[in-house]
Amino acid sequence: MIQRIQSIYLFLVVLISGGLSNVLPYGLNQNGDDLLPQDNFLVLGMFSGSAILALVSIFLFKNRQLQFVLGRINILLNFILLGVFVYWSLTLSGETLVSEKGIGMLIPVISIVLLVIANKAIKKDENLVKSVDRLR
Template identity: 75%
Template sequence: MLQRIQTVYLILTAVVSAGVSMYLPYGLDKNAVALYVKTEPFLLGMFLGSAVLSLISVFLFKNRKLQFVLGRINILLNFILLGVFVYWSLTVSGETYVSEKGIGMIIPVISIVLLVMANKAIKKDENLVKSVDRLR
């Protein structure tokens, strides 16, 4: 069912991961030039992977357990992405690649929050179905 609240959370995660991340800089280099995800193949792949996992999860509404597992994998992927951003921002010895942090570095945090809320709603649905099955 596509009208559930976790569908809204998953679609928002996909929009944030694929759409917003392309237009917000994740940092500034030593020449004060904005750094975007679309210029880094690794980051682009991670963000698009997160968006694709979210969209796949939307259409797995009949298999809630797999939907929940994909949500957890997506959370793990976003934690790895957040770890990469933190590593890049903390290894500033002098003036290296990422000189200043940008607003794009909090996109994985937003995605993680949305995915946790989606997983809570999926778990709630699963518990509801289990309770109804017990009554039969």
């Protein structure tokens, strides 16, 4: 049952959080160099954690409740990452570490949207299975 629609959404989260985040910068420093997650262990850990949670969640298709909970945890992790990015962008004092915002700051927002859609599909599957069990 890996071919379900939520698996596609979760795979997109894996691609975006695991792959695209390492290519797109989340900011520029005072020298004009791109800031990538490899430069900051906190950001790299959160992006990697999000990608790993989504990948594990893809293969938990037999346990929809755990898949749903992992999706919620992943959403929370992306909100924390988004909060870190917002905090960094709001506490800019002159030319500190991040002087410009990059397109990589939108990756948690895209991941959150995909995870919410995946969780809706997981919930829909769970309700379908419960309704079929009622008929037996």
